[in-house]
Amino acid sequence: MLGVKVPKKEAEKIRKHLLELNVLNNNFKIKHQDEFVIFPIKKRVEGFEIIEITFEKAMKRPHSYREVVKIPSEVYPLLPSSFDIIGDIAIIELPEELIPYGKNIGEAILTVHKHIKAVFAKGSKIVGEYRVRELIHLAGENRTESIHRENGIRLKLDVAKVYFSPRLATERMRIFKKTQDGEIVFDMFAGVGPYSILLAKKAKLVFACDLNPWAIKYLEENKKLNKVENVIPILGDVRKVAGQIKADRVIMNLPKFAHQFLKEAMNSVKSGGVIHYYGFSHEKNLFKEHEKKIKEIAKELGREVKTIDQRKIRPYAPYQFNIAIDFIVF
Structure with a gap:
């Protein structure tokens, strides 16, 4: 050669x-x-x-777990092309036909992605007030706690005890860029603090509320981990907190039920303040029904609203999207 x-x-x-x-x-x-x-x-x-001269053959590193996984050819087309990575934990959604091959799939993910130490399959949909799901251990370490890094912050969490989506990192940074220095922020459904900890870099104060005691526990830890002092964790029902806070900016990251808390959000925002509202919609009617509800609540409270942005964030289910509406309340 x-x-x-x-x-x-x-x-x-x-x-x-x-x-x-x-x-x-x-x-x-x-x-x-x-x-x-x-x-x-x-x-x-x-x-x-x-x-x-004679050369040794180079070993090519696979780019996807699908290149190395060992499963029957008839079920290969069912393999997901992507999965969530939270810290050093991978969470994959498998159809029923692939569950018997879960161990092989998990080991293939570990082989290709050296930084991943544990692999789980989604065992149920997100359910309950705490928005958590059952997880099925496939391969690697059988632990659910990790430290996730995004947008220059670190977030410690247990994926089996709290809700967290790594797919919203870009959206969180978008809100960070819109936040002005010295604002008061109300994060109504804060979780472990992906919005709160990030926004605390600019805000004067961030009030972070959540019903899940595990979320608040990790939020307290994440304050220390990121050396953030101006986040106020609040354990409890946001309905009991609303109105006691007057914020320049309100985050409503509870897409399935946010419409039920619009009154609480509007009672907690200053005149001229911004609410970031999230919801789920069919692709044929992304914003209309949500905007109608927003205007109805504003009228009921004797306030006015002005939409300043609408976005389709990510697919949620077939023909369904996670959407966002930013609006000013007067």
């Missing part, structure tokens, strides 16, 4: 040049010989010392 022999001190420069010429053969390993480096090449190239 053909190789380009170059002195070690010139190796990196030559490697880049061979890449630019598209002659470097990445299917084979680069060879080291005394004070020289020998690059495998696809064809002869002028200006270099060319030799005939």
Whole structure:
């Protein structure tokens, strides 16, 4: 096989040049010989010392667990193309037909993604007041606590005891960029604090409420983890808190039930303040019904609203989307 022999001190420069010429053969390993480096090449190239030599085959690292998983061919098309990663824990949604092969799927994920230490399958839908789901251990360590990193903050949580979606990281950063220095923020359904801890970098105060005692426990830990002092965790029903706080910005991250808490949100926002409302909608009617409800509640309270942004955030189910509406309350 053909190789380009170059002195070690010139190796990196030559490697880049061979890449630019598209002659470097990445299917084979680069060879080291005394004070020289020998690059495998696809064809002869002028200006270099060319030799005939044997190269070892390079092992290609798989990009997806689907490339290495061992399951029957008839169920292979059912493999999900993606899964959630929370810290060093992977959570995958498997159809019933793939559950018997869960261990193989979990081990394939661990093989390809070296930073993942535990793999679970979703065992149920999100249920109950605490918005948690059953998890089925597939492979790796049998633990559900981890530290998740996003947007420059660290969040400690237990995926079996609290609700958390890593897929909203971009949305959380969007809200952070809109938040002004010195604001008072009310995070109505705070969880472990992905909004609260992040917004605390700009806000004067963040009131973070949640019904789940585990969420508040981890929120307290995340305050310390991120050295944040201006977050006020509140354990309890947001209905009992609403009205006692007057915020410049209110976060309503409870898409399934947020419409039931619009009165509480509007009672907690200053005139000219912003509410970030989240919901679920069919693709044929993304915003209309939500906006109708917002206006109805505003009229009931003798207030006015003005929509400043509407967004389709992510698919939630077939033909269903997680949506967001930002509006000012006067």
